[in-house]
Amino acid sequence: MIVVSGLRKRFGSHTALDGMSFAVEPGQVTGFVGPNGAGKSTTMRVILGLDAPDAGTALVAGRPYRSLTRPLCHLGSLLDAGALQPGRTARNHLLWIAHSQGLPSRRVDEVLExxxxxxxxxxxxxxxxxxMRQRLGIAAALLGDPPALMLDEPFNGMDPEGIVWMRQHLRGLAAEGRAVLVSSHLMSELEDTADHVVVVGRGRVIADTNIAALLKTAAAGRVTLRAGASSIDAAAGVLEAEGASVSRTDVGTLTVTGLPAEAVVTLLTTRGVPFAEISSHRATLEEAYLELTRDAVEFRAATGSEAAA
Structure with missing residues (x-):
């Protein structure tokens, strides 16, 4: 288990972490997301003892990472897939890491497979x-058979087959009872992989919640209604009369809030108003993320003359 409590960290005049707190529970994949500059990388470096916090704690199995004996047996990590000696073979790369932790050579062959x-x-x-370097980094993280793993952007560089493998692999690790923290900008992959998500911005936690609950909240009970040109206005009138909020989002399409899909179907059917399709809106993790981090993005790409400046 990884527990981050009240982390604060400044680099000169820049506040990188401003009270960062969350826990990574065993048996689930926890997504760690936020805009560039939100504090994700700094948090992971503090967890690994690579940066010292100004305040707060980051504990692995109840202890600071630096105090652990054979730390790879407690937390496996992948922060940079390029952090290797290019002339070494994959097996030799893993062998020297294994020997540094007192692990047997057979463990290298097990993680390679x-x-x-x-x-x-x-x-x-x-x-x-x-x-392939990402896979090698995963293999290195697993050398000590740790109960917790922390991976930064593991989907980067993966082809479609590799992405499917990574998704299944991460879920498999959680199913074994491990605590898995995954930082990624690929919201669609995290939505299909993670059970829980920690959303951060400006060095703070914005949301720490179950993904299913987050998506339900983001959907906000919206219903999409499609109908022909001759009935779309009548449908809007019937629904507004029942207290629903209705907005036209496209030709022949209404977005309805304030009434569940079943009630919309019943109302229009009872009033004899024809329609083509009614569906409850299913929010995506990307949609929820963008809404949550709307005010937490420190830099937005400029266009035109602004970019040139």
Whole structure:
């Protein structure tokens, strides 16, 4: 288990962390998301003892990472898939890490197989694609068979097959009872992978919640109604008379709030108003994320002359 409590960190005049607090529970994948500059990388570096906080604590199995004996047996991490000696083979890269932790050589072969790298184990890692380096990084993180894992952008560089593998692999690790923290900008992948999400901005936690609950809140009970040109106005009138809020979002399409889909169907059917389709709105994690971080983005790309300046 990873527990972050009240982390504060400044770099000169810049506040990177401003009371960051959350926990990564065993048996689930926790997504860690936020805009660039939100404090995700700094938080992960503090957890690993690479940066010292000005205040607060980051504990792994109840202790600071630096105080752990054989730390890879408590927390496996992947922050930079390119952090390797390019002339070493994949197997030798893992061997020196394993030896540093007092782990047996057979463990190297086990994680190579689990990462799908057994056929390229004796190739120089410097010639690997980014996706293969990600797999090698996952293998390194698993060397100590740790109960917790922390991965930064593990989907980067993956081809479609690799993305499916990564998604299934992460869920499999959680199913084994491990606590898995995954930072990513790929909301669609996290939506299909994570059970829980921690959304951060400006060094603080904005939301710390179950993904299903977050998406339900983001959907806000909206219903999409499609009807022909001859009945769309009549449908809007019937629904507004019942207290619903109705807005026209496209030709022949209404967005309805204040009434569930079943009630909309009953009302229009009873009043004899024809319609083509009614569906409850299903929010995406990306939609929920953008709404939550609307005021937490420190930099937005400029266009035209602003970009040139």
């Amino acid at each position: 689990r990462a799908g790298l057994q056929t390229v184990a004796r190739r120089a890692a410097g010639g690997f694609s980014l996706g």
